[in-house]
Amino acid sequence: MYLQTLLLRRLLQSVSPTWLPCRWLGGGEMSPSKLVRHWQSIFHDHGVPEPQESSEILIAHALGSKTFPSLPPSVAHTSVSVAQLRHIESMAQQRLKRVPIQYVIGEWDFLDITLQMRPPVFIPRPETEELVGLVLGASRRLQCSAEPLVLEVGCGSGAVSLSLLQRLPQARITAIDKTKAAVKLTEDNAVSLGLQNQIQVLLLDILADPPDPLLMWGPVDVLVSNPPYISTSDISQLDPEIVKYEDHAALDGGPDGMDVIRGILSFAPRLLKPGGDIFLEVDPSHPERIKLWIQDHTDTHLQYISTVQDFCGRSRFVHLRRD
Numbered sequence: 215m216y217l218q219t220l221l222l223r224r225l226l227q228s229v230s231p232t233w234l235p236c237r238w239l240g241g242g243e244m245s246p247s248k249l250v251r252h253w254q255s256i257f258h259d260h261g262v263p264e265p266q267e268s269s270e271i272l273i274a275h276a277l278g279s280k281t282f283p284s285l286p287p288s289v290a291h292t293s294v295s296v297a298q299l300r301h302i303e304s305m306a307q308q309r310l311k312r313v314p315i316q317y318v319i320g321e322w323d324f325l326d327i328t329l330q331m332r333p334p335v336f337i338p339r340p341e342t343e344e345l346v347g348l349v350l351g352a353s354r355r356l357q358c359s360a361e362p363l364v365l366e367v368g369c370g371s372g373a374v375s376l377s378l379l380q381r382l383p384q385a386r387i388t389a390i391d392k393t394k395a396a397v398k399l400t401e402d403n404a405v406s407l408g409l410q411n412q413i414q415v416l417l418l419d420i421l422a423d424p425p426d427p428l429l430m431w432g433p434v435d436v437l438v439s440n441p442p443y444i445s446t447s448d449i450s451q452l453d454p455e456i457v458k459y460e461d462h463a464a465l466d467g468g469p470d471g472m473d474v475i476r477g478i479l480s481f482a483p484r485l486l487k488p489g490g491d492i493f494l495e496v497d498p499s500h501p502e503r504i505k506l507w508i509q510d511h512t513d514t515h516l517q518y519i520s521t522v523q524d525f526c527g528r529s530r531f532v533h534l535r536r537d
């Protein structure tokens with residue numbers, strides 16, 4: 215027994231003795247709920263945001279569940295093994311360095327799909343789930359076409375395109391991104407979800423590359439995008455999780471946040487069928503700017519249909535239509 219305790223102590227010390235629960239170092243038992251409290255308190259003391267949520271998610275993940283309340287009673291009331299404890303310790307160390315929880319556990323749910331997450335590809339945000347709902351509810355073209363074609367500009371992990379495909383099995387989507395990491399992650403997520411035959415993912419910079427590959431399947435019924443829309447001067451004020459670990463190319467929309475939006479609007483008439491819809495997620499200051507841009511560019515034949523609020527009441531989504 216003495217030797218076992220000594221070996222266990224050595225094993226744990228090789229991980230990082232500072233953070234480990236004292237009772238474990240003495241060979242005592244550690245239940246999942248005690249571990250949650252242990253890491254919650256360390257996260258709290260080190261200024262990690264939402265310490266309880268972080269602690270619960272890490273521990274649930276290490277024990278094979280998505281959430282702490284959904285742990286089966288047989289797991290919730292059993293002591294954590296040494297291997298599990300080491301896994302939790304190593305994930306918690308990353309969280310203490312402010313690595314986003316989604317990168318730490320390597321996956322995240324978006325609507326009803328689970329996506330692999332890999333840094334530095336953008337982590338999908340809850341408001342983007344509303345963008346998907348808007349596209350599904352407001353696009354006449356999606357509702358009426360037998361085989362609708364969709365283009366997503368800036369697919370990141372594939373959250374928008376893949377959740378649309380889940381609900382629209384008859385649709386085909388071209389998803390583009392300017393970073394290789396995003397293109398690869400969207401492809402991997404499409405395969406994991408069995409949706410790879412309905413999507414083509416292209417490495418393409420909408421501001422720099424010729425758009426011809428986007429027309430391989432012909433003009434599209436719907437163009438959707440939540441492009442980078444934060445103004446360059448605001449980037450440094452974002453949380454450390456975002457600034458240190460997420461790709462700035464996914465966030466930085468230039469001096470007024472509109473660089474990629476203007477690029478999309480300029481190309482849209484060539485890419486859309488007549489009557490085709492554009493749905494954008496934008497900064498609340500952008501809807502008025504987009505209205506002005508359209509007034510100044512009548513040759514684009516774009517109509518401003520509506521501004522839609524997000525769940526916080528901010529003007530977050532813009533619906534446009536090509537004449």
Ligand SMILES: C[S@@+](CC[C@H](N)C(=O)[O-])C[C@H]1O[C@@H](n2cnc3c(N)ncnc32)[C@H](O)[C@@H]1O
Nearest residue numbers: 336338368369370391392419420421441442464
């Ligand atoms: C805010 S993220 C959205 C990602 C994904 N749609 C989501 O909701 O999780 C914006 C994405 O646009 C891509 N992007 C930025 N500039 C681009 C450009 N000029 N052409 C194509 N993609 C671009 C970024 O690499 C990033 O993946």
